[in-house]
Ligand SMILES: Nc1ncnc2c1ncn2[C@@H]1O[C@H](COP(=O)(O)OP(=O)(O)OP(=O)(O)O)[C@@H](O)[C@H]1O
């Protein structure tokens with residue numbers, strides 16, 4: 060059995076579906092304040108990120124590059140210009156308007172850059188020491204850039220003290236922004252992840268809570284692995300959307316808008332040229348993501364197969380070894396393993412190409428920037444600082460576009476997941492009536508019941524019988540005849556397509572099932588023990604059943620002596636630390652569970668099949684006690700159970716073929732007689748009836 064793993068075709072993406080999106084967002088509504096906070100933080104982070112290259116630009120343009128220009132002109136080109144050589148003026152670069160500056164550059168009138176220091180104080184004194192470099196002008200001592208090369212570094216730094224100080228301030232501002240960005244980013248990630256995890260928690264609770272209420276007829280049709288995937292993986296895929304897409308997308312859009320704004324402000328033409336790259340980047344990114352997604356989901360499909368194969372082999376290891384299938388098993392595994400390896404490598408190759416290709420695109424843009432932008436700086440079309448800032452902004456422009464393709468993938472995956480999850484949540488819960496059955500007397504009636512698990516594949520055909528309160532009824536019949544099915548209908552797990560099942564005269568459809576089930580107990584054909592200790596498994600965590608009742612029940616079915624010998628007695632964990640119970644012991648435990656519930660009527664499904672004859676006698680005695688005064692329906696292959704029944708129903712191929720006491724049925728020499736001959740002849744003979 061490999062029920063634990065998805066047989067699931069990994070579905071590729073799904074187009075945007077706003078109805079689904081709205082339903083998903085509904086889960087986020089309780090946390091909308093957190094999302095708003097994350098969005099606010101996103102705004103802050105974007106502003107900071109935009110500001111950081113600008114600081115670098117400022118450092119370059121207003122500090123590192125000498126601010127004064129020597130301009131050739133007959134008259135002062137702007138106010139504040141001071142004469143230098145005959146026919147030239149010194150001008151502060153930033154005082155020139157952009158068109159004027161460009162005009163001057165094109166006419167070749169801008170000559171050298173100058174350092175100007177105050178004409179008084181320590182700097183002036185220092186400047187006077189280098190008379191061949193500095194000349195006194197109305198704005199202070201001025202020296203052309205090339206003359207500065209003759210001055211020793213230490214003096215130069217002192218001459219440019221204010222610039223050094225400004226550099227310090229800018230560096231501090233840069234570090235300050237770094238710290239702030241770290242804090243805001245941390246806050247944002249935390250807020251988003253917190254909200255995301257809460258949504259995840261809520262969704263898992265909703266899905267599991269709904270699974271608990273689904274009818275058996277639905278659960279029968281679902282592979283367990285698929286439902287497990289719904290409650291875990293699919294929910295996680297939706298969480299991705301909330302944490303990676305919802306806020307990030309807006310943040311990325313904000314970033315693109317901000318970068319474009321600054322870039323256009325710095326230089327329109329350069330920006331337009333670089334924008335020519337965006338279609339390539341977008342197309343490439345989306346094309347690669349598509350390939351990556353296909354490769355990834357192919358790898359996931361094979362991984363599911365590997366998991367299923369390992370799980371199946373582990374649970375059947377005994378059989379594999381016994382039938383010496385190790386070699387075949389190794390071979391099959393090697394095959395799956397190999398295809399997983401290939402799928403992984405494909406996925407890795409796609410990603411391995413994707414990153415570098417995008418990087419090449421970005422660097423091509425950078426190369427263009429250096430070529431075109433460098434010329435611009437040389438011709439004075441824009442500043443060196445702007446060029447430096449552009450190299451950062453260009454990355455900040457392209458990254459969100461690359462992100463966009465990933466976000467689109469996540470969104471599509473979330474759509475698929477959401478469709479599946481809402482598929483479960485929309486599945487109608489087990490229908491139940493409202494009528495409570497206060498004191499179940501235990502009268503069960505099947506009235507012309509027809510039932511099929513699937514369509515018209517009738518498992519029960521026109522079955523009618525009545526069990527009186529306090530009566531003991533045994534059901535016998537060949538394997539697959541529909542005995543367990545009758546019990547499923549009696550407990551309300553399934554509803555008949557035709558006919559009616561009644562309890563105490565009330566149609567089971569009208570009955571409040573939870574209320575009804577509280578009053579009965581089932582000892583199922585396949586024992587199920589929950590992880591938990593032995594006592595809890597007997598009491599079923601029911602506060603109503605007192606602790607001693609577990610022990611009393613265990614004594615009644617004769618498993619007490621064994622249980623106290625377990626390492627921690629009744630507190631022994633059933634599934635942990637290797638404490639395993641034998642199949643017979645499990646059945647006794649299951650029987651004790653029914654006894655402890657002290658039900659009005661009790662349903663047994665071959666509960667005594669795996670018990671030795673000595674224990675069986677003990678159990679029989681316990682059953683006698685449990686069944687006394689209660690209604691009981693027992694599916695039994697055991698002679699003792701059948702013999703003590705008030706009435707025996709014989710089921711064959713979904714039909715009730717015979718009915719009566721053991722003696723009556725044997726006298727008829729029908730199917731029951733034949734079964735009896737086959738199964739119990741020897742047993743019956745030895746008990747010497
Ligand atoms: N959940 C289910 N979905 C579909 N078909 C089912 C389901 N459970 C049982 N069946 C089918 O219904 C028929 C009756 O099954 P049922 O379990 O009632 O037999 P049974 O009389 O209890 O047999 P056994 O003596 O082996 O326990 C079988 O053919 C079986 O394949």
Ligand SMILES: [Mg+2]
Pocket residue numbers: 542543544584664
């Ligand atoms: Mg059965």
